[in-house]
Amino acid sequence: MSTLISAPELRHRLDSGERTVLLDVRWVLGRTDGHSEYLAGHLPGAVFVDLPTELADHAQPGQGRHPLPSTDRFQDAARQWGINDGDTVVAYDNSGSMAAARVWWMLRNAGLESVYLLDGGLAAWRAGGHPVEAGEVRPVVGSVSLGDGSLPVINEAEAAQWHRGGVLLDARAGERYRGEVEPIDPRAGHIPGAVSAPTTENLAPDGTFLPAQELRRRFEALGVDGSSTVAVYCGSGVTASHEIVALHIAGHKAALYPGSFSQWSNNPGNPVAVGSEPLEERSVDGVGPSGRSAAAGSSVGS
Structure with missing residues (x-):
């Protein structure tokens, strides 16, 4: 099943009149200007998706900063975006798909099959000379029926043991993995046994995803092969x-x-490791370095 659609492919699809629901998911950790940027210019017909309120439940220390919303709540949001059963959905942002990937995962997990990311996002669309429009788009309310569980998830207890039989990837920036800084969470470092795999290394300089062959080499170097069972986390489940x-x-x-x-x-009973190795300087009592920093404004590892 394809995952990406290029700007020329999307332009052709829209010009041919094929029904396509466009979702603009501009959001960056530490910033609140996504909606204003959307209003200034977005793909024609695109609906704004507010990640903190529509793609997440309220933050709870025991559940994380962006817990997944209930199926009913997510279905209500998807209908407000104008989605019907059988629709093709294309999501994009202006940050290398770091935020748009959240709605891609959620819709695929909810059972929608025809969901794509605009490779390179708004920047690729503009670079191709394609049109944008300003203002709010309010579509006719859709009637999509969403489910849950089409994609695998793991819980806190499984994350603790995952490295013993599989590969646990930490998608945050390397400095957060190593415990050098932590802009928002209560302790710095990583889940013991996790391997550092920053999401920025999935992308080419223009913000498009690397070719499949290059991505395979990247993940093979991190221990992922055809026999690996793989799980991923980040700061709050967004860039994972x-x-x-x-x-x-x-x-x-x-x-x-x-x-x-x-x-x-947020669970004091969970150990935290620091340093560049999966188990380096492991803290067995759950008390890690504070490592807090005022640095923010990056969606990497949000």
């Missing part, structure tokens, strides 16, 4: 979806840990 997209392109299935490090680090 981006890693799952990249793994999917490379031909690998991966489970999402929705609570991610924001849930893990």
Whole structure:
């Protein structure tokens, strides 16, 4: 099943009149200007999706900063975006698909098959000379019926043991994995046994995904092969979806840990490791370095 659609392919699809629901998911950790940027210019007909309120439940220390919403709540949001059963959905953002991958994962998990990411996002669309429009788009309410469980997930207890029989990837920036800084969660470091795999390394300089062959080499170097059982986490389960997209392109299935490090680090009983190795300087009592930093404004590992 294809995952990406290029800007020329999308333009052709729209010009030919094929029904397509466009979702603009501009969101970056530490910023609140996604909607205003959308209003200034977006793909024609695109509906704005507010990640914190429509793609997540309220933050809870025991569940993480962006818990997945209930199926009913997500279905209500998807209908407000104008989605009907059988529709093709294309999501995009302006940050290398780091945010848009969240709605891709959620819709695929809910049972929709025809869901794509605009490769390169808004930047690729603009670079191709394709039109944009300003203002709010309010579509006719859709009637899509969503389910749950089409994609694998793991919980906190499974994350603790995953490295013993599989590969657990940490999709956050390397400095957060190593415990050098932590802009938002209560402790710095990583889940013991996890391997550092920053999402930024899934992308070419222009913000498009690397070719499948290059992604396969990247993940093979991290221990992912055809026999690996793979799970992914980030800060709050957002950019981990981006890693799952990249793994999917490379031909690998991966489970999402929705609570991610924001849930893990809020539980004082969970150990935290620091340093560049999966088990380096492991903290067995759950007390890790504070490593807090005022640095913010990046969606990497959100």
